[in-house]
Amino acid sequence: MNILNIIQTKVSDALKALYQIDIPAQKLVINVTKKEFDGDYTIVTFPFTKQAKKRPDQIAEELGIFLVDKVEEFTDFNVIKGFLNLSISDSYWKHFLSDILNKKDFGKQGANGKKALVEFSSPNTNKPLHLGHIRNILLGWSTAKILKAAGFDVVRTQIVNDRGIAICKSMLAWQKFGEGKTPESEGMKSDHFVGHWYVNFETHFKEEYSNWQQTDEAKNVLSDKEVKPENVVEFFKKYKNEYFNSFSLLGKEAKQMLLKWEDQDEEVRALWNKMNGWVYDGFEVTYKDLGVEFDLLYYESDTYLLGKSLIQKGLEKEQFFQKDDGSIWMDLEDYKMDPKLVLRSDGTSVYTTQDIGTAHLRYEKHGTENMIYVVADEQNHHFKALFAILEKLGEPYAKGCHHLSYGMVNLPSGRMKSREGTVVDADDLMKEVITEAAKAANEIGALAGLPEEDQKEIFRQIGMAALKFFIIKVNPKKSMIFDPTESVDMQGQTGPYVQNAGVRCRSILRKLGEYDSSNLLDYTEIQAPEKELLQLIHSYPEVIQDAAKDYDPSHIANYCYALAKNFHKFFNSGLYVLKAETEAAKSFRAALTATTLNTLISGMDLLGIEIPERM
RNA sequence: GGCUGCAUAGUUCAAUUGGAUAGAAUAUCAGAUUUCGGCUCUGAGGGUUGGAGGUUCGAGUCCUCCUGUGGUCACCA
Numbered sequence: 126m127n128i129l130n131i132i133q134t135k136v137s138d139a140l141k142a143l144y145q146i147d148i149p150a151q152k153l154v155i156n157v158t159k160k161e162f163d164g165d166y167t168i169v170t171f172p173f174t175k176q177a178k179k180r181p182d183q184i185a186e187e188l189g190i191f192l193v194d195k196v197e198e199f200t201d202f203n204v205i206k207g208f209l210n211l212s213i214s215d216s217y218w219k220h221f222l223s224d225i226l227n228k229k230d231f232g233k234q235g236a237n238g239k240k241a242l243v244e245f246s247s248p249n250t251n252k253p254l255h256l257g258h259i260r261n262i263l264l265g266w267s268t269a270k271i272l273k274a275a276g277f278d279v280v281r282t283q284i285v286n287d288r289g290i291a292i293c294k295s296m297l298a299w300q301k302f303g304e305g306k307t308p309e310s311e312g313m314k315s316d317h318f319v320g321h322w323y324v325n326f327e328t329h330f331k332e333e334y335s336n337w338q339q340t341d342e343a344k345n346v347l348s349d350k351e352v353k354p355e356n357v358v359e360f361f362k363k364y365k366n367e368y369f370n371s372f373s374l375l376g377k378e379a380k381q382m383l384l385k386w387e388d389q390d391e392e393v394r395a396l397w398n399k400m401n402g403w404v405y406d407g408f409e410v411t412y413k414d415l416g417v418e419f420d421l422l423y424y425e426s427d428t429y430l431l432g433k434s435l436i437q438k439g440l441e442k443e444q445f446f447q448k449d450d451g452s453i454w455m456d457l458e459d460y461k462m463d464p465k466l467v468l469r470s471d472g473t474s475v476y477t478t479q480d481i482g483t484a485h486l487r488y489e490k491h492g493t494e495n496m497i498y499v500v501a502d503e504q505n506h507h508f509k510a511l512f513a514i515l516e517k518l519g520e521p522y523a524k525g526c527h528h529l530s531y532g533m534v535n536l537p538s539g540r541m542k543s544r545e546g547t548v549v550d551a552d553d554l555m556k557e558v559i560t561e562a563a564k565a566a567n568e569i570g571a572l573a574g575l576p577e578e579d580q581k582e583i584f585r586q587i588g589m590a591a592l593k594f595f596i597i598k599v600n601p602k603k604s605m606i607f608d609p610t611e612s613v614d615m616q617g618q619t620g621p622y623v624q625n626a627g628v629r630c631r632s633i634l635r636k637l638g639e640y641d642s643s644n645l646l647d648y649t650e651i652q653a654p655e656k657e658l659l660q661l662i663h664s665y666p667e668v669i670q671d672a673a674k675d676y677d678p679s680h681i682a683n684y685c686y687a688l689a690k691n692f693h694k695f696f697n698s699g700l701y702v703l704k705a706e707t708e709a710a711k712s713f714r715a716a717l718t719a720t721t722l723n724t725l726i727s728g729m730d731l732l733g734i735e736i737p738e739r740m
Numbered sequence: 741g742g743c744u745g746c747a748u749a750g751u752u753c754a755a756u757u758g759g760a761u762a763g764a765a766u767a768u769c770a771g772a773u774u775u776c777g778g779c780u781c782u783g784a785g786g787g788u789u790g791g792a793g794g795u796u797c798g799a800g801u802c803c804u805c806c807u808g809u810g811g812u813c814a815c816c817a
Contacts, residue, residue: 156756169759171797181797207797208760249817286817366816425817452815461743469815476817505744506812532746533810540810569779587779599753603746604810611752615779617765618753625779633776664756671756683754686764697772697781704775718776740779 128213128221128663129155131198132166139191144177144184157660163203164210165660171207181207215651218659219713225662226642226716232665232727237276240492243269245499246283246412246419250404251291252320254411256541256549256607257501260534260596263733265499266417267597267678268529270731272497275673280491284423284483287401293382295319296396297375298326308403314552316407319400330375334361334368342372414555416589416733423483429474431482436468439518460513467514480511481518488522495525497676502530502602529676532604534596549607559588561613562621572739583737587621588613590734594620597732598682618686620734623725626689627736630722633702637715644712654698655717658691662724669731678732685728692721 133150140146158164170184177184182204189202189209201212225231245265248254254262265281273279299306299322308315337343338361352360361368369376385393412418436453439445445453445467453468467477487493498508508528515523533540541548563584566572572580595612599605615621651659665684672680695717702718705711726736 154756154759156759159760162760167760169798171759174797205760289817291817450815463743463813466815471815473815475815501811502745503811504817507817509744530745535810565779571777571779595752603753606752608752611766614766617779619765619779621779622765625777629777629780636776667756675757679754683764686754690764693780696776699775702776739777 127666128166128198128217129667131196132168132211135192135196135199136168136188139188139195140173140177143187143191144173144179146173146176157664158210160657162205162208162210163212164201165213165656166211168209168211169207170209174207185209215649218651218656219646219648221663222659222713222716222720223642223645225720229723230727231720231723232669233274234276234666234669236278239277239494240280241272241277241495241497242280242282242487242491242493243272243497243499244282244284245269246417247286247500248283248408249286249289249291250319250401251295251323252543253314253316253407254551256534256551256554259415259551259554259592260531260605261499261501262412262415262417263593263597264529264531264601264678266415267681267732268497268499268676270733271669271672271676271678271681272495274669274731277495277673280421280493281419282421282423282487283419284425284428286425288386288397288426288429290379290383291323292397292400293379293386294326295323296393296400297379297382298322298329299400300396302329314407314410315403316411317550317552319404319407326375326379330369330373333373333375334365337368337372411551414552414589425479428483428486429479431486432474432478432480433468433482435481435485435518436478444518455514455517457510457513457517460509462510462513465510465514476507477511477514481514484511484515484522484526485520488520493525494522495527496522497527497529499529499531502532502604504528505530527676529601531601534605534607537606537608549609554609555589555592557609558592558613559585562588562591562615565615566740575739583740586735586737587615587624587740590620590624590729591615592620593732593734594623594682597678598686600679601677620729621740623685623689623729624734624736624740626692627722627725627729628738628740629696630692630718630725631736631738633718634715634722636703640712640715641708642712642716644709645716647709648707648713649709651713652698652700654691654695654700655714658688658695658717658721661688661691662720665724665728668728672731681728681731685725685732688721688725688728692718692725 130150132155133153136153137148137150140148154169156167156169158167168185168188170181170188173184174181185204185207189204189211192211193199193202198214198217199211200214203210243265245268246258246262248258269279269281299319302325303322308318311318313321346364347357347360350360370380382393386397436445440447440453445455447453448470450470451472452466452470454464454466456464465477466475467481469475484496487496500508505528508530512523512526512528515526535541536547536549538547566580566584566587572583575583591613596605596607598618668680668684672678700714702711702714705714729736
């Protein structure tokens with residue numbers, strides 16, 4: 126049994142025996158004792174004062190005497206105010222170390238029989254992936270891994286937004302101005318090529334718009350709307366969408382293309398397939414570079430009509446209501462939200478319609494009672510409404526839906542804006558961090574002896590670790606500032622710092638070779654740096670549980686950093702492994718090193734980060 | 741304006757979910773190594789946790805108000 130559980134049960138028993146207080150063991154909070162005090166674990170006794178009718182320090186004292194007397198794992202205690210600090214026997218720690226020494230899956234839970242589906246990435250197909258997608262993808266990937274480690278059967282998925290007006294813009298621009306060029310002919314990565322035509326469309330559209338502003342038609346609009354001369358510029362800025370829909374020739378063509386697409390027009394579909402194909406080829410490379418993959422893909426072109434029948438059924442059961450114009454809504458007053466449209470007056474679907482349909486489909490197909498949507502926090506309201514609707518429809522998985530909402534990634538200069546060209550491209554960014562890693566490694570020169578191929582692989586691992594760790598260590602719900610210079614840092618609270626700890630472990634173990642681990646139980650005096658490290662490793666299973674419960678990979682990142690830091694401290698503490706004073710000390714420290722390495726590998730793997738052999 | 745997040749060292753982030761003197765990193769300054777890898781370690785300075793009240797043994801954490809800031813309020817996705 127885990128020492129925390131032992132403490133909980135024993136304290137619960139003691140409270141009952143001493144004061145007739147009934148508190149379930151699981152409800153008792155056990156803290157790790159702060160460094161500046163003696164002891165391993167701390168119990169706070171203030172909460173018991175009312176029922177026990179005694180002073181907190183008195184309770185702590187009595188509890189301490191009782192526990193040390195009755196439980197063999199507790200060797201000593203001390204009391205400071207209402208804090209009871211318990212010391213755990215060395216024997217417990219040594220046996221713990223010996224138990225987990227060869228357990229590769231230490232910290233992970235066995236299958237719990239539940240299924241979870243994690244949806245992430247879900248890009249539009251009209252342009253390449255950028256920094257915002259990277260945060261999304263890393264969060265999704267890591268959350269999926271963490272849930273798996275916590276015992277869930279996980280399905281990783283994305284819904285590809287492959288249809289709509291945006292891709293039509295890219296298609297139209299290429300058709301009109303592309304002169305038959307291809308990614309190959311231009312030597313461009315194929316998703317960037319498609320993105321190029323999207324920008325090209327916007328350029329032409331802007332030109333058309335500004336020319337139009339000089340026409341009589343535009344002047345009529347201005348006088349109709351009674352726009353004052355000093356407000357004209359401002360007005361046209363806001364009028365852009367309206368212009369696109371009502372006057373623009375390019376807009377008209379793009380919309381016609383969309384209609385043709387919906388009518389299954391062969392030529393448009395062929396063009397659509399060609400351009401999407403380019404985008405997918407490009408995405409595949411980016412995903413591979415990021416080290417992620419999916420179990421299952423959904424395409425919006427397949428799912429956008431889903432949900433309608435569910436709405437019809439719901440309407441018959443009067444779960445929805447219909448307005449005079451034929452549009453269908455759900456009342457969400459009991460959730461303190463405004464009514465939500467689920468079907469347009471012309472009978473076509475909106476985003477919510479297909480989300481209802483897709484969720485239902487997924488549940489039918491996989492029986493996933495937990496669905497996690499990794500989507501930026503600008504859609505908080507949408508998901509709140511969606512989950513409320515699912516609940517009102519009586520969908521059995523509604524309670525298991527969770528929106529893993531994350532904040533925007535901003536640059537030191539402010540928000541990324543595609544119109545201003547400040548979007549940080551995913552491929553460029555990865556290239557840059559790897560280059561920086563190579564530069565730093567070459568300065569140190571530790572890899573000079575290795576073949577070039579091996580060096581390149583290590584540079585890649587280091588660069589990607591820097592980038593991934595920098596992003597994942599931040600609590601998802603907070604918006605973050607991405608400083609490119611800091612992201613490639615290799616020192617301090619970074620991925621490479623953690624990797625370095627692992628590489629040091631590897632180096633020691635490599636030099637050590639075979640050793641007899643059974644000796645470790647003979648080690649007599651565990652030193653403070655050793656115990657701190659061991660205690661931290663001991664808490665790894667709970668860290669995974671917490672991260673899974675909160676859907677928050679940043680817990681794991683912070684844990685890995687703390688573990689690496691503690692190992693570096695141990696490494697520099699004068700407690701040598703290879704030159705240990707006794708065989709028992711050597712075995713103990715070797716086992717400690719091996720276990721640290723194992724935990725670092727496991728934890729970093731949950732973040733999608735590798736630990737190289739050398740660096 | 742309504743709703744909803746966020747606000748912690750100069751900067752970037754933590755804080756075991758209400759517990760002890762709020763911790764790391766970075767930057768600055770000062771130190772450590774005949775030793776398992778210097779992408780390491782030790783130390784110093786740096787804080788009225790945006791402000792004001794409240795709840796209680798105890799508040800960065802919970803409640804109220806205020807200030808600042810982001811998101812959202814489409815028959816877009």
